[in-house]
Amino acid sequence: MMRLFTVALAVALLSPAAVAAPTVGQPAPEFTAVDSNGASHSLADFKGKIVVLEWTNAECPYTRKHYDSGNMQKLQEDATHAGVVWLSIISSAPGKQGYVTGAEANQLTISRKAHPSAVLLDPAGAIGREYEARTTPQMFVIDRAGVLRYMGAIDDKPVASPASLAGARNYVRAALASVEAGKPVAVASTEPYGCSVKY
Amino acid sequence: MSAILRFLLAIVSLCGLFALPASAEATHVHAELIAEQNGVSADGGTITVALHQVIEPNWHTYWRNPGDAGEPTAITWQLPPGFQAGDIQWPYPTREAVPPLLNFGYSNEVFLLTDIAVPKGLRAGDHVTLKANATWLVCEKICVPEDASLELTLPVVEIGPFPNLQWHEKIEAARRQVPLKSASFPGIFAVQDNTITLFFKPTLDRIEKGEGALFFPFEQGLIKNATQQAAVQADGGFGFRIPVGSAFRDPARANVNKIDGVLVLGLEPKRDGIKQSFEVSLTRGAVPALPVAAASGHVGAGGEAPIGLFTAIGFALLGGLILNLMPCVFPILSMKAIALVRSHHAERPWGDGVAYTLGVLATFAALAAGLMALRSAGEDIGWGFQLQSPLAVAVLAYVLVLVGLDLSGVFEIGGSIQGVGSELSSRNGLVGAFFTGVLAVIVAAPCTAPFMGAAMGFAFTQSPVVIFAVFLTLGFGLALPWLLISLSPHAVALLPKPGPWMVRFKQLLAFPMYGAAAWLIWVLSQQVTPEGLFRVMIGVVALAFAAWGLGVAQARGAEGRSRVTSFIATAIGLALAIGLVAMPFAQASTTSAAVSPASDALSGEPYSEARLADLRGQNKPVLVNLTAAWCITCLYNERVALSSKAVADAFKETNTVYLVGDWTNRNAEIARLLQAHGREGVPLYLYYPPGGEAKILPQMLDEKTVVATLKGESR
Numbered sequence: 001m002m003r004l005f006t007v008a009l010a011v012a013l014l015s016p017a018a019v020a021a022p023t024v025g026q027p028a029p030e031f032t033a034v035d036s037n038g039a040s041h042s043l044a045d046f047k048g049k050i051v052v053l054e055w056t057n058a059e060c061p062y063t064r065k066h067y068d069s070g071n072m073q074k075l076q077e078d079a080t081h082a083g084v085v086w087l088s089i090i091s092s093a094p095g096k097q098g099y100v101t102g103a104e105a106n107q108l109t110i111s112r113k114a115h116p117s118a119v120l121l122d123p124a125g126a127i128g129r130e131y132e133a134r135t136t137p138q139m140f141v142i143d144r145a146g147v148l149r150y151m152g153a154i155d156d157k158p159v160a161s162p163a164s165l166a167g168a169r170n171y172v173r174a175a176l177a178s179v180e181a182g183k184p185v186a187v188a189s190t191e192p193y194g195c196s197v198k199y
Numbered sequence: 200m201s202a203i204l205r206f207l208l209a210i211v212s213l214c215g216l217f218a219l220p221a222s223a224e225a226t227h228v229h230a231e232l233i234a235e236q237n238g239v240s241a242d243g244g245t246i247t248v249a250l251h252q253v254i255e256p257n258w259h260t261y262w263r264n265p266g267d268a269g270e271p272t273a274i275t276w277q278l279p280p281g282f283q284a285g286d287i288q289w290p291y292p293t294r295e296a297v298p299p300l301l302n303f304g305y306s307n308e309v310f311l312l313t314d315i316a317v318p319k320g321l322r323a324g325d326h327v328t329l330k331a332n333a334t335w336l337v338c339e340k341i342c343v344p345e346d347a348s349l350e351l352t353l354p355v356v357e358i359g360p361f362p363n364l365q366w367h368e369k370i371e372a373a374r375r376q377v378p379l380k381s382a383s384f385p386g387i388f389a390v391q392d393n394t395i396t397l398f399f400k401p402t403l404d405r406i407e408k409g410e411g412a413l414f415f416p417f418e419q420g421l422i423k424n425a426t427q428q429a430a431v432q433a434d435g436g437f438g439f440r441i442p443v444g445s446a447f448r449d450p451a452r453a454n455v456n457k458i459d460g461v462l463v464l465g466l467e468p469k470r471d472g473i474k475q476s477f478e479v480s481l482t483r484g485a486v487p488a489l490p491v492a493a494a495s496g497h498v499g500a501g502g503e504a505p506i507g508l509f510t511a512i513g514f515a516l517l518g519g520l521i522l523n524l525m526p527c528v529f530p531i532l533s534m535k536a537i538a539l540v541r542s543h544h545a546e547r548p549w550g551d552g553v554a555y556t557l558g559v560l561a562t563f564a565a566l567a568a569g570l571m572a573l574r575s576a577g578e579d580i581g582w583g584f585q586l587q588s589p590l591a592v593a594v595l596a597y598v599l600v601l602v603g604l605d606l607s608g609v610f611e612i613g614g615s616i617q618g619v620g621s622e623l624s625s626r627n628g629l630v631g632a633f634f635t636g637v638l639a640v641i642v643a644a645p646c647t648a649p650f651m652g653a654a655m656g657f658a659f660t661q662s663p664v665v666i667f668a669v670f671l672t673l674g675f676g677l678a679l680p681w682l683l684i685s686l687s688p689h690a691v692a693l694l695p696k697p698g699p700w701m702v703r704f705k706q707l708l709a710f711p712m713y714g715a716a717a718w719l720i721w722v723l724s725q726q727v728t729p730e731g732l733f734r735v736m737i738g739v740v741a742l743a744f745a746a747w748g749l750g751v752a753q754a755r756g757a758e759g760r761s762r763v764t765s766f767i768a769t770a771i772g773l774a775l776a777i778g779l780v781a782m783p784f785a786q787a788s789t790t791s792a793a794v795s796p797a798s799d800a801l802s803g804e805p806y807s808e809a810r811l812a813d814l815r816g817q818n819k820p821v822l823v824n825l826t827a828a829w830c831i832t833c834l835y836n837e838r839v840a841l842s843s844k845a846v847a848d849a850f851k852e853t854n855t856v857y858l859v860g861d862w863t864n865r866n867a868e869i870a871r872l873l874q875a876h877g878r879e880g881v882p883l884y885l886y887y888p889p890g891g892e893a894k895i896l897p898q899m900l901d902e903k904t905v906v907a908t909l910k911g912e913s914r
Contacts, residue, residue, distance in 0.1 A: 094815030123812030
């Protein structure tokens with residue numbers, strides 16, 4: 001009996017933590033989600049491609065700083081032209097700020113002239129919680145092998161003022177350049193800033 | 200709509216249209232500059248000026264580290280020549296929970312103090328104007344950046360200046376909330392297994408237990424903010440164990456050697472009024488082991504208050520005790536009744552109780568280990584998982600039938616029980632009691648008793664040691680009544696004397712066993728195809744045949760006759776019984792099996808994340824019922840509280856949609872929803888009002904609660 005107990009305890013203590021939070025240099029957490037057109041995507045589908053995850057909420061002032069100025073769209077366009085898969089993720093719960101239906105998400109993409117590869121709808125906040133997404137915007141860069149290479153803020157100016165865009169250091173652009181060149185990412189994580197994700 | 204309107208207003212105010220000279224009326228914050236004194240001295244010196252924010256109720260602005268999201272208030276000064284402003288002296292913040300996130304900020308009202316150096320040589324009688332451009336973010340459900348151009352004109356005085364009577368006290372009070380730079384709380388931190396331990400050893404004369412202490416780091420990403428901080432004492436100091444923040448999940452940043460922040464003491468209600476705060480600095484080093492109570496619970500999703508370790512242990516004990524009353528444990532209790540009556544005259548009746556308890560505890564430990572191992576392998580499972588496999592259910596049904604047949608007298612487990620009470624202290628008796636304990640747990644496990652869900656939910660956010668503590672306490676609660684009876688000679692003496700009545704009583708007790716087996720077969724009917732169900736039922740017949748063969752062999756053996764034929768019958772029966780369940784089961788399609796647990800009066804749609812999101816998007820009220828066929832509590836609630844006409848009418852009247860998540864078989868979406876609400880098992884009832892947060896209903900439902908919730912009459 002004691003042996004059984006000891007074995008059970010050993011098994012328990014050796015097992016790693018149940019939920020693995022996103023960690024730089026580790027495989028990015030797997031997820032499956034439905035996009036604004038009803039198509040299902042898994043992270044695993046994009047093995048072999050660089051993937052950017054962008055948490056977004058169209059009404060959040062910090063997100064608007066990057067969209068109203070065209071900053072985010074430019075980054076999306078440059079990235080997707082280079083073959084990067086850009087997934088915008090909306091984790092706002094129904095009834096909360098930023099929640100949209102698929103049709104509304106498509107409308108936003110058109111009206112904002114955005115260039116995501118897909119807009120993933122995460123109304124239950126499952127992917128958001130899995131990635132511990134805190135703010136909009138919040139960014140993740142995943143390399144071709146599915147390894148997380150950058151997580152955090154889009155740039156180094158954690159304020160809502162559009163004037164801050166001039167001279168801002170864009171961490172995502174830098175991370176994408178490094179990953180594409182097969183080099184280590186110089187700044188691999190920062191603290192995201194913005195509105196809280198409206199779970 | 201009003202949110203959008205407010206947002207537009209904020210944009211307008213951003214353009215400065217609403218900015219007033221002395222104070223600014225932004226949409227959610229009234230801001231003004233106030234001075235502690237009624238003028239500046241012609242001889243120079245220092246004057247304290249405050250940015251006074253009056254914040255709309257339920258909204259908050261941010262501390263220097265805003266926490267999970269947000270932006271600190273910032274002030275840009277434009278001062279006359281020679282004047283110089285210092286940094287903002289931040290009062291310690293409060294924890295502003297926005298589940299599952301948590302921010303550090305201020306509600307209602309805050310004074311952000313700045314010391315301004317005043318040069319010498321000003322001319323008395325002149326006026327000086329201090330200008331500031333302040334920006335801040337203010338959030339409730341949405342966030343609005345606001346700003347204000349403020350100015351404050353003060354006279355230059357020859358005598359004085361004197362305190363500003365209107366504000367002096369308020370500013371003095373605010374100053375008391377600015378953390379003291381103090382060396383009284385040297386700190387050490389260590390990081391292990393994604394947990395950071397912060398330890399403070401006060402160098403004060405008085406004893407500081409750290410009661411109600413809270414730590415606010417200056418930098419973001421060091422600790423998981425949305426965690427209950429519970430300080431515990433150790434080694435002449437106190438400390439916290441907190442999950443690490445994102446910085447420790449980047450190897451390049453994980454080698455932090457120093458953490459600065461604010462330690463706030465005495466925030467618990469009874470000591471309210473004597474809060475003290477200190478600026479502290481922690482260096483990396485060896486920390487003493489903190490008692491387990493230091494484990495901090497995650498702040499529950501949906502705003503439900505998380506429970507602490509001791510509460511969880513208490514609930515686990517209570518849950519275990521209640522398990523004794525659950526219908527699925529009743530047959531096992533019958534067996535215990537028999538065993539105790541048998542042990543009436545034994546020398547060591549307590550041996551039986553102890554062995555039974557050990558059996559219960561060992562099984563709970565094994566279940567906890569299994570659950571943790573499977574979850575770490577990424578399985579979406581929770582409490583009750585042991586009945587999600589058709590094979591496990593079939594084997595349990597077999598076990599119950601066998602025990603029933605034994606009680607009926609078809610055969611005898613463990614040889615002779617003729618000499619009732621005489622062999623109790625034998626090894627056989629103790630082993631038997633141990634396995635009775637094992638059986639009790641296995642059959643009790645699906646009955647997630649009320650109280651148990653919360654304890655389990657707590658346990659699985661904790662370290663393995665805490666998980667084991669909760670599981671073992673649960674087991675101890677289950678075993679406790681029988682342990683106490685076996686330990687007390689008086690209780691044993693109260694039991695009736697053994698006699699011929701026992702044989703009939705024993706036979707009577709077989710029926711609850713058959714009943715429990717019937718229930719398991721019914722559970723199975725939800726899991727497998729009719730063909731699979733038929734196989735198990737034939738298996739039960741074959742098992743009965745085997746038991747009968749064994750009984751015949753035992754009888755013939757007692758008469759000294761050959762037992763070969765009866766053993767062959769037993770072997771054939773057993774082989775058939777095992778073969779029938781060993782073949783893989785085709786799983787019944789989950790959609791068709793979706794339990795419609797309530798009567799025809801109330802039929803639910805199957806739950807899915809997409810459907811729930813869709814309904815909430817349409818602003819429809821939704822009641823989600825997460826249930827399983829093997830969950831007795833669920834079925835009880837569905838019969839008692841969810842199937843009446845009054846409830847069905849309330850659903851119709853309020854246009855509430857009823858979604859049923861059937862967890863009889865594994866389902867990742869349901870597991871996620873359970874976890875999101877801090878639960879590990881069913882039942883879970885969630886009410887989503889239109890556009891509002893999910894409300895968790897009690898685990899034991901009644902009709903009144905359901906109707907009141909639907910009609911919005913509950914608190």
